[in-house]
Amino acid sequence: MAFFQSGIKKFIRNDFILLENKIEDVDLHSLIKSESPKKVFIINEGQRYVVHLSDSTDQIIFSTCTRISVNTELEDVSSFFDKSETLLVHDGGNFIGYINAFDFTKQLANTYQEMQAYFQxxxxxxxxxxxVIDSNESVLIWTEGAEKIFSVKKPDIIGKPITNFFNTDNLALLKTLKDGTSLHHSQHKAREDLVVLINSSPVYLNKQIIGAVVSETDITSQIRLNNELYSATEKVFNLEKEVNKLMPTDDPFKLIRGNSSALKRTINMTKKAATTETNILIHGESGVGKELFAKAVHNIREGQNAPFVAINCGAIPSALFESEIFGYERGAFSGADQKGKKGKVELAKGGTLFLDEIGEMPLEMQVKILRLLQERKFYPVGGTKEIEVDFRVVAATNRDLKELIKEVKFREDLYYRLNVVSLEIPPLRKRPEDIIELTHYFLYEISIKYKRPIHGISQTVMRALLQHDWPGNIRELKNVVERLVVFSDEGEIKIEDIPFEINGMELPNGRKTSYPSIFNESDNRSLNERLQEFEKEIIMKELEKEDGNKLSCAKKLQVTRATLYNRMNKLGLKI
Ligand SMILES: Nc1ncnc2c1ncn2[C@@H]1O[C@H](COP(=O)(O)OP(=O)(O)OP(=O)(O)O)[C@@H](O)[C@H]1O
Known part of the structure; x- marks a missing residue:
């Protein structure tokens, strides 16, 4: 399309003859006649002329002409015609052609018509x-699409102020016109029965806003379908829950979501560890899923119906520890329940005692727990009869127990008793590919919990979640998704509701961003891990550009489709 080429090249004519100096030797009269219709230019003593013969007198007429560069902007050309009707064009000093006012105007008019045709x-x-509205808020353009969505006919609205037809408060277009705000894919309830996606942009000319354009897509039926899909999903979810109650699933890892190789490795190790009767110690940062893994071990070893009794060793005050764990006899101490109370150990009979945050257990209790683990017998507080009980132990900690041993805060003998088999649950930053599946899983679960249908999650939000460091791991991710669902509007998750600073990303509200996480100073991951994150970003971005079309994406990245699938698989991207 010619009019999209910027610059003046398409207006330059090259049917010309240029005579420089020494014109005395030339018979100008015959030259002009013989070379007609070529234009003849003369440069003499620094002056430039275009010469032609007068129609009436056949005399040579000299008209001065202006010299312009081939790089002159199209919009600047007309100002040169104030000085002369013909412009001699040079490229780095060499004259390459000319533009005359008549041709220029004619071609501009053609270009304008062409543009109109394409535009229409x-x-x-x-x-x-x-x-489209102009700076006076009058409607310049109103398409058939607008007629359909808003039931206003084109002849009725063209040329009239848009505010005659729509409520000012509801007009994104006016805001765009006034302060230059752009919108992209912003969901908007235009009427009670109409939901649209809006894009709007100001029209700038010479750095001034001269109008505004808005484009709206009716998504009412998509929203209705999505709501129907949501109610169906909710029913399936509830039915699934009922079925699970009646026929518990035999997959002990069902609640552990994620597809990363790091997670798969941990699951495999857990399966092996759970084939033994022995004590298991689970290590891992806060919120990585230690309790979920402890439960999975329990489900494999003892079965779902056996008791799983968890004690958070960091949350029980020292004074109550013993009675909590071992229970107490009737009247054991003042304020105690008169009937006495079974301790956690007794409740875990035939099942699993899960000692969470074992690193926080008071030292004086550690010796009692050690004896319990060695002998499987204990005295309730105030009791005289020893109770024998059979149970398995899984302990978990996010502390470095060896360090605590050095600081004399943890008993070495207890450590070795608990740590017969140890499992390490990797933090989320070592398996970022799980973020995608976990996010979708939590979105689904939480949207049902709050009865708030969500229409999906944009690539921008997902990218922000993928780039975050997640010190609180999966619990933190779950909380963030919960927040996004709670603050969602009309099923739309908004990037503004992300409660942390977003790396290397432009936000609509101009919130400050920092560098991508692969360049963070605190990033301790290997080169390979960082490269994988980068690769993932590139693939996701290209897929987004190609509307999810894998073949086009593969072509763009100059790999085969099979290679793209392999890479996506390896990087944990949903195929
Ligand atoms: N892989 C996973 N899939 C789904 N949900 C998970 C996963 N891992 C953890 N969660 C969820 O994250 C939250 C924290 O998990 P969990 O309590 O098991 O972690 P933790 O490591 O024991 O935490 P803490 O260190 O605080 O004791 C829970 O809501 C749990 O259901």
Whole structure:
């Protein structure tokens, strides 16, 4: 399309003859006649002329002409015609042609018509509505799409102020016109029965806003379908829960979501560890899923119906520890329940005692627990009869127990008793590919919990979640998703609701961003891990650009489709 080429090249004519100096030797009269219709230019003593013969007198007429560079902007050309009707064009000093005012105007008019034709066809082709207003808020363009969405006919609205037809408060277009705000894919309830996705942009000319354009797509039916899908999903979810109650699933890892190789490795090790009767110690940062893994071990070893009794060793005050764990006899101490109370150990009979945050257990209790683990017998507080009980132990900690041993805060003998088999649950930053599956899983679960249908999650939000460091691991991710669902509007998750600073990303509200996480100073991951994150970003970005089309994406990245699938698989991207 010629008019999209910027610059003046298409207006330059090259049917010309240029005579420089020494014109005395030339018979100008015959030259002009013989070379007609070529234009003849003369450069003499630094002056430039275009010469032609007068129609009436056949005399040579000299008209001065202006010299312009081939790089002159199109919009600046007309100002040169104030000085002369013909412009001699040079490229780095060499004259390459000329532009005359008559041709220029004619071609501009042609270009304008061409543009109009394309422009009109674009407007007639798009389904979405397109509305354009000028700086006086009058409607310049109103497409068929706009007629359909807003039931206002084009002849009725063209040339009239848009505010005659719509409530000012509801007009994104006016805001765009006034302060230059752009919108992209912003969901908006235009009427009670109409939901649209809006894009809007100001029109700038010479750094001034001269109008605004808005395009709206009716998504009411998508929203309705999504709501129907949501109610169906909710029913399936509840039915699934009922079925699980009646026929418990035999997959002990069902609640552990994620597809990363790091997680798969941990699951495999857990399966092996759970084939033994022995004590298991689970290490891992806060919120990585230690309790979920402890439960999985329990489900494999003892079965779901056996008791799983968890004690958070960091949450029980020292004074109550013994009675909590071992229970107490009737009247054991003042304020105690008169009937006495079974301790956690007794409750875990035939099942699993899960000692969470074992590193926080008071030293004086550690010796009692050690004896319990060695002898499987204990005295309730105030009791005289020893109770024998059979149970398995799984302990968990996010502390470095060896360090605590050095600081004399943890008993070495207890450590070796608990740590017969140890499992390490990797933090989320070592398996970022799990973030995608976990996010979708939590979105689904939480949207049902709050009865708030969600229409999906944009690539921008997902990218922000993928780039975050997640010190609180999966619990933190779950909380963030919960927040996004709670603050969602009309099923739309908003990037503004992300409660942490977003790396290397431009936000609509101009919130400050920092560098991508692969460049963070605190990033201790290997080169390979960082490269994988980068690769993942590239693939996700290209897929987004290609609307999810893998073949086009593979072509763009110059790999085969099979290679793209392999890489996506390896990087844990959903195929
Ligand atoms: N892989 C996973 N899939 C689904 N949910 C998970 C996963 N891992 C953890 N969660 C969820 O994250 C939250 C924290 O998990 P959990 O309590 O098991 O972690 P933890 O390591 O024991 O935490 P803490 O260190 O605080 O004791 C829970 O809501 C749990 O259901």
């Amino acid at each position: 066809t674009i407007l007639d082709t798009i389904d979405a509505s397109c509305t």
